[in-house]
Amino acid sequence: MNSDILKHVMNVDLSHFLVVSAILFCLGLYGIVSRKNAVMVLMGIELVLNAANINFLAFTKYGGVTIAGQAVAIFVIILAACEAAVALAIVLNIFKMFNTVNVDEIDALRD
């Protein structure tokens, strides 16, 4: 029984990649909800997107017969780049307006 579990742990297959992606997702989520700095929140979002991409690629390798999942992962990366650019522009604007980027201090919708 014990050596069975050990063999399952040693032989890397789909569930190993899924576990890594789950850990990465939860770490990113923790960064999103517990950080005050808006740039750190963006880093958490990037971690979550990476976790989703690992899932796409893992299911592409172990499940599918085509590599359509990799094409979807490309679009995830494209959207992540767009999101980072626009979000950082917004963060810079917030910093100009409020002189801080702490998300808990930004509570005014207008001047």
Add this chain to the structure above:
Amino acid sequence: MSLFDIVFYGFALLTVVSAFITVTTRNIMYASFALMFAFFGVAGIYVLLNADFLAVTQILVYVGGILVLLVFGVMLTNKMTKVDIKTSVMSTLPSSIIVAALLGTMLGLFWSTQWFNNGIQKQQIDTTAKTLGQLLLTDFLLPFEISSVVLLVAIVGAALIARKEKPAETTESQ
């Protein structure tokens, strides 16, 4: 334990430890550098998943683009004169409890499910770049074109949002 398993555990450890440092350290610059190593680890995992093109794209776009953008954001939004590069956290305990519960649920699900246990032999693809290019111009043509428009709009929008609005203010005050 084959070489594949050892390399996987190496990259997985690099990714998870770097991501953990990213979300727990107080220093934003340390977090940026840890995020870089996390991206490298994820790129290594992509290679193990037969996604060579995606791995190169990951390094080019994330490490070369998004991370530099984040570092720019860190430097532009911190007062460099008084060294205030540390950040604080909020509601650490409730969020860690909720995230730990979510993690436990996901790990239990992923580990206990019998994934594709029907003896399908995994194919080995030599390189994915050619196949991916053909996919992008056939099956994924519409998302491909839309993503180009999205990129253009994001570039123009980001430049428009982040620029200094000096001329507009002067005309408004008149």
